[in-house]
Amino acid sequence: MIVTIDRALDAGQVAQLRAHLHTAGDAWVDGRATAGYQGAPVKFNRQIDEGSQAAARCQAIVLGALERHPLFISAALPNAVYPPMFNRYSEGMTFGAHVDGAVRIDPRTGHKLRADISATLFLSDPEDYDGGELEVMDTYGLHSIRLRAGDLLIYPAASLHQVTPITRGERLGCFFWVQSLVRDDGRRSLLFEMDTALQQLNRTGADEEARRTLVGCYHNLLRQWAEV
Ligand code: NI
Numbered sequence: 001m002i003v004t005i006d007r008a009l010d011a012g013q014v015a016q017l018r019a020h021l022h023t024a025g026d027a028w029v030d031g032r033a034t035a036g037y038q039g040a041p042v043k044f045n046r047q048i049d050e051g052s053q054a055a056a057r058c059q060a061i062v063l064g065a066l067e068r069h070p071l072f073i074s075a076a077l078p079n080a081v082y083p084p085m086f087n088r089y090s091e092g093m094t095f096g097a098h099v100d101g102a103v104r105i106d107p108r109t110g111h112k113l114r115a116d117i118s119a120t121l122f123l124s125d126p127e128d129y130d131g132g133e134l135e136v137m138d139t140y141g142l143h144s145i146r147l148r149a150g151d152l153l154i155y156p157a158a159s160l161h162q163v164t165p166i167t168r169g170e171r172l173g174c175f176f177w178v179q180s181l182v183r184d185d186g187r188r189s190l191l192f193e194m195d196t197a198l199q200q201l202n203r204t205g206a207d208e209e210a211r212r213t214l215v216g217c218y219h220n221l222l223r224q225w226a227e228v
Helices: 011-022 053-066 070-076 185-204 208-225
Strands: 003-005 028-030 046-048 078-081 085-089 094-098 103-105 112-114 117-122 129-131 134-138 141-145 152-156 160-163 166-169 171-180
Touching: 003 070, 011 053, 011 085, 011 171, 046 053, 053 085, 053 171, 070 078, 070 152, 070 185, 112 171, 134 152, 185 208
Parallel strands: none
Antiparallel strands: 003 152, 028 046, 046 085, 078 171, 085 171, 094 160, 103 112, 117 152, 117 171, 129 166, 134 141, 134 160
């Protein structure tokens, strides 16, 4: 399931992030610092050192916004979120086709996190660069995605994906992984569709007893499938 979360961050939060990133100086390092043996040969970008102050400031902004975001919670059912990372693609930079590693180690806690969902938060507007599409390949084919600054894309971490070369300008982004309460993408999609439909029924004031039964079904499915 690929879900776009419009305005995951508002314009003020995006501006704050950009200001931190533009003044991060030496905290920008080679993106290959955190790539595995599959990703390293195809990864050409810069990213913020995970241990830097700039990273900590930016992570707080992103996590603060997401933990209150109902659509993100409904779609991802987060159990643990890897500390967000930040990258920059200038002209000629690219990240070739790869699948993200299955297990990440949280650098702050040493805890392992299973990457069920990959997330990309766009921090540059599409008119600020050419190229730099995020291309995700799933069972329905290839999806080519460029979103507005502040929009978030979540997609199955099992997908093959790439960032095409930048031909003009600069593309700033944030990326991270989520260990979901529900590991299976198909089950998670069903729960998301059900929750979305329930929200709609709530807004339209549909039959209360039927809604109560459906909410019960939602929670009882989640109870069967959740791993905590
Ligand atoms: Ni990736």
